[in-house]
Amino acid sequence: MKRRKTPEVLIGSVKIGNENPVAIQSMTNTLTADIDATVKQILELNFAGSEIVRLTVNDAGAAQAIPHIVEKVRKLSPVPIVGDFHFNGNVLLRKYPECAQSLDKYRINPGNADDKNFREMVEMAIKNKKPVRIGVNAGSVDAKVLQHLMDDLKGFPSDEILEKAVVQSALQSAKLAEDLGLGRDKIVLSAKMSDVNSVIHVYRELAKHSPYALHLGLTEAGSGAQGIVKTSIALGILLQEGIGDTIRVSLTPSIKSPRTHEVKVCQEILQALNLRQFSPRIISCPGCGRTSNETFLPLVDKLNTKIVQLQGKYPILSSLKIAIMGCIVNGPGESLHADIGISLPGKCEKPMAQIYLKGVHFKDIKGDDMDEQFAVVLEDFLKQASK
Numbered sequence: 612m613k614r615r616k617t618p619e620v621l622i623g624s625v626k627i628g629n630e631n632p633v634a635i636q637s638m639t640n641t642l643t644a645d646i647d648a649t650v651k652q653i654l655e656l657n658f659a660g661s662e663i664v665r666l667t668v669n670d671a672g673a674a675q676a677i678p679h680i681v682e683k684v685r686k687l688s689p690v691p692i693v694g695d696f697h698f699n700g701n702v703l704l705r706k707y708p709e710c711a712q713s714l715d716k717y718r719i720n721p722g723n724a725d726d727k728n729f730r731e732m733v734e735m736a737i738k739n740k741k742p743v744r745i746g747v748n749a750g751s752v753d754a755k756v757l758q759h760l761m762d763d764l765k766g767f768p769s770d771e772i773l774e775k776a777v778v779q780s781a782l783q784s785a786k787l788a789e790d791l792g793l794g795r796d797k798i799v800l801s802a803k804m805s806d807v808n809s810v811i812h813v814y815r816e817l818a819k820h821s822p823y824a825l826h827l828g829l830t831e832a833g834s835g836a837q838g839i840v841k842t843s844i845a846l847g848i849l850l851q852e853g854i855g856d857t858i859r860v861s862l863t864p865s866i867k868s869p870r871t872h873e874v875k876v877c878q879e880i881l882q883a884l885n886l887r888q889f890s891p892r893i894i895s896c897p898g899c900g901r902t903s904n905e906t907f908l909p910l911v912d913k914l915n916t917k918i919v920q921l922q923g924k925y926p927i928l929s930s931l932k933i934a935i936m937g938c939i940v941n942g943p944g945e946s947l948h949a950d951i952g953i954s955l956p957g958k959c960e961k962p963m964a965q966i967y968l969k970g971v972h973f974k975d976i977k978g979d980d981m982d983e984q985f986a987v988v989l990e991d992f993l994k995q996a997s998k
């Protein structure tokens with residue numbers, strides 16, 4: 612798919628925009644002033660695949676902690692660290708210059724920054740040669756812009772007015788930043804909303820009416836399957852249209868799920884669209900009345916575990932397509948189209964599984980240890996492919 616043309620923006624060690632890979636972002640939820648906890652979470656997110664990590668800089672304690680956090684993270688990772696500023700950003704950036712210098716990007720929410728605050732933050736970004744994300748959010752859209760549109764568009768549905776306000780606030784703020792001297796290669800825009808249709812609409816508008824690199828996200832997506840599905844639909848449609856240079860999945864974390872879960876979802880979205888590949892593509896059928904579940908289900912489980920173990924040893928594994936299929940109906944076909952595939956015997960079939968390598972029938976296996984036999988074939992294949 613053709614990506615939208617934008618200026619390239621350098622955020623610390625990561626270049627985004629234009630033809631650069633769509634980058635994955637995440638945000639910490641630790642108290643920023645708690646240096647050790649924040650460093651630990653930044654590294655967890657980064658090692659899970661987050662290529663840019665944002666953290667809130669909301670008070671003096673957070674601003675004072677930033678240089679120490681950056682210093683500690685840099686010993687282990689070059690991941691860009693972004694400061695999220697709102698009501699008092701100008702004061703914090705001015706009062707704590709080491710914070711302003713050590714961050715790789717500032718995120719400014721124009722709805723939560725009055726004119727003076729916004730201007731001063733942009734001026735600090737120019738002085739420190741930092742890029743800025745102008746991040747509008749429907750939950751905190753600029754009240755003046757919204758009121759103006761409500762007066763002008765009496766009778767229009769409120770969601771349409773909100774969409775227009777979000778787009779207008781983002782575009783006006785970007786123009787003001789440019790007028791103040793911030794280059795286009797230092798500006799990223801985002802306009803997050805919690806409704807799927809609205810978010811698609813506003814990003815299409817931003818893409819149509821502005822040249823800037825765009826950070827995509829559905830805000831307040833919720834948690835669990837609902838949050839993942841809503842975000843995947845919104846981001847998937849936009850990315851498929853070539854819109855979006857970085858993404859974040861803003862899931863409300865459940866007590867049981869790690870913060871890194873949102874990073875994994877970002878990877879799956881990009882991988883599903885063939886934009887990037889992080890792990891092997893597993894083609895496995897859901898099973899049905901034909902499936903020998905007592906063979907199929909344990910084998911899928913064991914192979915998934917085996918694949919995770921082998922991934923560190925054989926990096927090539929991440930680029931492969933592996934089919935694990937339940938019966939003769941679609942098994943041989945999917946296996947033939949994969950790099951390596953196994954078609955298991957369904958009920959009423961001969962108790963024999965067929966293994967395919969690169970579109971060629973390789974061998975048949977049978978017995979109670981088909982998972983282990985297939986794992987041996989897989990590892991041999993990986994050894995050969997890694998040479």
Ligand code: SF4
Nearest residue numbers: 896898899937938940
């Ligand atoms: S491949 Fe076979 S076992 Fe799997 S879902 Fe299709 S028919 Fe059922």
